[in-house]
Amino acid sequence: MARELIKGNVAMAESAIRYGLEAYFGYPITPQTELLEHLAKRMPELGRAFVQAESEVAAINMVYGAACTGVRVMTSSSSPGVSLMSEGISYIAGTEIPAVLINVMRGGPGLGNIAPAQSDYNQAVRGGGHGDYRNIVLAPASVQEAIDLVGLSFDLAEKYRTIAMILADGSIGQMMEPAELPEMRPIQRKDPEWATNGNPNRPRRQLTSIYLEPHDEEITNLRLLKRWQDIQTNEVRYKEYYLDDADYVIVGFGTAGRIALSAVRAARAKGIKVGLLRPITLSPFPVAVMDELSQRAKAFLVVEMNTGQMLDDVRMAVRGRAPIEFYGRPGGVVPFPDEIMSEIERMTHAKLNSQTDPRMAWLERALAR
Amino acid sequence: MVTLIKPTFAMEQNAVYCRPQAFTDVSTHYCPGCTHGVAHRLIGEVIDEMGIRENTVGVAPVGCSVFAYNYFNTDFVEAAHGRAPAMATGIKRVLPDKVVFSYQGDGDLASIGMAEIMHAAARGEHITVIFINNAIYGMTGGQMAPTSLPGMKTTSSPNGRDVETQGYPVRMAEMLAQMDGAGYVVRRSLHDPANIRKAKKAIRTAFEVQQHGLGFSLVELLSTCPTNWGMTPVDALGWVNEHMIPAFPLGDYKVSPAVAQIKF
Structure with missing residues (x-):
């Protein structure tokens, strides 16, 4: 593909499509809205799912549902919206399913402003929501790197059944620079052994984040940490x-x-x-x-x-x-x-x-x- | 001494009342006399009759029915409190050929999940919602629900629900019927056999609405909570008839013209 002058938000959206994004659920918020707008146009014309949700809370829970079926799914937001998504992020982590989230950070706390900031570092790297888990967090410094990290985030999320978050900021989202998008890859719908996709001729599957017996939750916490140890060993960049x-x-x-x-x-x-x-x-x-x-x-x-x-x-x-x-x-x-x-x-x-x-x-x- | 005999295949062949195929072979955790079991049974029978067991994904709520996924022999996910319609939306949008239903109580659907249910209906999501209205929070121990009746004593309205400070009950079926995206919204009751039969027909219709792609469908079921109402199961059934039905009238609140044409 030839290099073209492209805006960060649009580049991340188009990159996700080309890396096989099957469903996007989001809510408008500056400075990431172009990402949602690009997908609003592109996803339906490709026959893929797009929903502008009623809130970030609903958006992340739509992501949660779609992620349970094993498809490539993503949402994007900016700082206050990511706070609202923290509930769903925790549930996704507790259910051990892959999902990608892009945070185009702005100034905070509170409503803050719409200028570029890096104020959500702690929220991102410490998990953000309640409970004992960690997210993979990737930080691009250019539009090209943002494009590349979107692809990587899907691969890592699926490999480790975890959330991969792109932590960009308003300047990465809003800036235009020359960059090269990947080739369009065909959708390869998989049937992971855990996916609740309603397929016939196999035992039923369930996905949940509830472990009422404390020892079961403890085992889950240790399994998550062991997986994190593998991520630490293999995925530092x-x-x-x-x-x-x-x-x-x-x-x-x-x-x-x-x-x-x-x-x-x-x-x-x-x-x-x-x-x-x-x-x-x-x-x-x-x-x-x-x-x-x-x-x-x-x-x-x-x-x-x-x-x-x-x-x-x-x-x-x-x-x-x-x-x-x-x-x-x-x-x-x-x-x-x-x-x-x-x-x-x-x-x-x-x-x-x-x-x-x-x-x-x-x-x-x-x-x- | 009572001897439990596991029914043989031959016995099941002759049996007139069996566990639905759509059920798993476990006992539920529900309190004696609670009508969750009846509601589950009706859904299980409908899934069997429609032959959709291996084509269905259920979404469980937070509340007493949080473990519903243990009882249905279908794929199932467990949602965050109130978010089942959003989660069901995510599933249905990527698997439009599957049957997707949520099962939610009144705290889940009518309080914390108000936005998600209203907008799922407004979007006309092709999902089916079974809404259990027992006018109380069961799992957390009998607190006031958005559907608790005026004057109703609960652990968080110990002197009775005071409408001046605690507001009025929410009538979900009536509100959801206003959404253009809703194809089928009805209220039924589980307090006696005649009404249970009507409830089953409504559940079947709601699943048929989804199968026919006719928009959002919801069946509200007036249900009992003997434990937290402090009643015997029989008295609780009577309380539904005497107090809940007047506050939550049974009926068809939305049956779109296309839905009225469905034959099954």
Whole structure:
């Protein structure tokens, strides 16, 4: 396929279609609405299911129903809508069935705003809903990566019978860039051994998330965790930039990671040995590479479009072996590369201390600005 | 001493009253005298008569019938509280040739699931809903339901439902009948054999509506909860007749012209 100029939301929608999406259920919310609109047009003309639900609560429960039949199904929303979907996400996790969810994040909490933010990191990587489970969370930094991760998310969701969430932000959703869509793949409807698809000539099947006997629920929780261990072992993904000889390591995901890369290049032009680690799987978090970097980096700088959520995962991975600094722009404000460049320069001159709370140190600087 | 004899195949051949094929071979967890068992039985018989057992996906609710999926010998899923119509929508939209039904109580359907049921009807989803109205929350121990009658004592309206502060009962069949997408919406009662026969015919009609692609279908069944009403099973049946039917009149609230033509 040729590269074309395409908007992130539309690209993710069309990518899902080409990777075999059979059903979409959603509710309009900015800044992801183009995704729903594209599918509203395309799915019916392909003879596939599309429903604009009465709410995000209904949408995720429609996803839940369709997912129980074993077809490729997806929904998309933005931060407040994902909160409403948390109920269904938990049930899907408890029922151990595959589903894909795209969160095009905006500023929050509450109604917040419609500007790009990364404020739902914790909600996404810690599961979001009630109960003991984890989601696979994938963070694209470009329209092309978003296209590719949609395909990967279906494969991972089905392989591990889990939820795979694309955690994008408003700028990935709204931005147009040149990208290449995959070829249209024919629908291959499968009959997984668990699917409640009403097929004849076999024993009945049931899908439920209720285990009234605590020992049964405990076994379920342990099974989910064992599966998560496999996911941690097999599915960690990240991108490294200029890390081979780096004294300083920036960690940033999605749009913040991409902006940080511009700053890294500017710093390299000035002779500063700085590199970037951009996690693609936020969950499972790339702990092993962080562990290796912790043993040779002089310091880390975490850059996020929130008040330091991934920062906690970085701190757990570094375990006090190197100082960590933080720079955030929450609330829908997108940082400029210059701001991150200033942080890099500050870091190379400052006397850093691994005992300082990087979030509170940053807060003091941010409030003084 | 009572000896339990498992019926042989030959005995079943001669039996006049057998477990429906659409049932699994287990006992239910329902309280003695509760009419959930009657409602299940009617659905099972209808599924058998229509020959759709291996073509059906059921959706269980949250409430006393949360374990309905254990009792039907069909594919079944267990929904979140009130979301059964949304879940059924998801299933039916990807499997339009299958029969999809939900089984929901009044707390599930008329309170927390009000949005999902109204919009499933508005969209004319080709699903069948069996709605058990017993005017109380059974599983959590007898709290006030959206269908509890004015003055009715429950554990969360201990002095009787005060309409000034706790509002009025919700009449779902009447409301759902207003939806253009609904093909068949009726209310029946399970309090005596004549009404049970009428209820079965309505359930059969509702499944036929789905098979004929004539839109959303719902059968509301006035049902008993002897345990939480604090009555004997017989008194509970009488209470349905004396108190519930006046508040929830039986009848056909929506029978679209196309549905009226169905023959079976």
